[in-house]
Amino acid sequence: MSLPHAILTALLEKPSSGLELTRRFDRSIGFFWSATHQQIYRELGRLETAGLIRALPQDGPVRGQKKEYDVLPAGRAELERWTARGDDPKAVREPLLLRLRAAAVVGTAGLDAELARHLALHRAQLADYREIERRDFPAADGAGGDRSGGGVADGDRLRHAVLRAGIGLETFWVEWLTETRATLPAEPS
Amino acid sequence: MSLPHAILTALLEKPSSGLELTRRFDRSIGFFWSATHQQIYRELGRLETAGLIRALPQDGPVRGQKKEYDVLPAGRAELERWTARGDDPKAVREPLLLRLRAAAVVGTAGLDAELARHLALHRAQLADYREIERRDFPAADGAGGDRSGGGVADGDRLRHAVLRAGIGLETFWVEWLTETRATLPAEPS
């Protein structure tokens, strides 16, 4: 039950059409909550029916025409309620780890290539995050030290914390994949 | 499409009944692939219909009686095929990060308590993993250095790599949560 809240957050940051939301779910928001355009359109319909958002009026034909949404007071209230509420961390579901465990039983053919591929992808994502950090948070020192300085808004601190989570996770994967490839036999089984 | 392969792996490690599998999905396997008993029974039915596993014959009543499964050659072949095949890393879906982003828009009430709660959970999980490592991999030095020593089997190395992934991820969360709480304003908004 998080997609509607992801959409509400995105629309509060900036009223958008379905396609614009889709683009943002491929970038900033998508870094921690992914969604396809089909999911987004379906959910926009539900949110509108539920009275949490509304489509800005348009004239002329509807199909194929851009349709902008913004958040109604009821939507903001729902998001506030959800944000304050707690939730346990989701159980992990990581196919790569499952593959390793399966390889421990049926053999490791092709495994190193797969690890190498993941390593490249995570390195690229990490570089991407670092570039965003350099661009959007140039003043901060990245390690969470800047509580003294006067001008940093709450929102920025939070957005930076989210980005640091992304950087930390990608850094972990890069390190783990590098280590794991080093301990694996050359091209076995 | 990973649950059937998780089950095949588990059954190859040791033939089991549905409930035994459920228990293992709450422990070792569940650390990287979670599943409820309803999912497991449904999938066992499908795998049996597909001819990948079979139920060991039993006499007398069926309902309420333990039913053991093991893997047929076709199931092992399917798992080998899947293991060798590649898959892109799953997109991240982490409600806690979404909450932070939402809090950046609607206010941070209750957020620190939620972070504290997650911190405690991740610390507990980390301690759990470390205990398992101490018990199951006492010889290894944890940092991936032992390529020289003679007796370590492939399977053990892979299982240890999986466990190190769990430890690394939990360590990351503990650090990130600690840092993030330190940078957040005391009890705001």
Add this chain to the structure above:
DNA sequence: AGGTACATGTAACATGTTACATGATTCC
């Protein structure tokens, strides 16, 4: 007139979640 990018959707299916139902076995 054809191609490409923009833009919104439908339908079918696969997977995951929640609530409930049922029977067997063991211990008191």
Add this chain to the structure above:
DNA sequence: GGAATCATGTAACATGTTACATGTACCT
């Protein structure tokens, strides 16, 4: 015989994925 535990399942629903359908706007 009642409660707890073991054990297998059904049903309804929510969410996510994949394939496809349709229309607009602009450029050549």
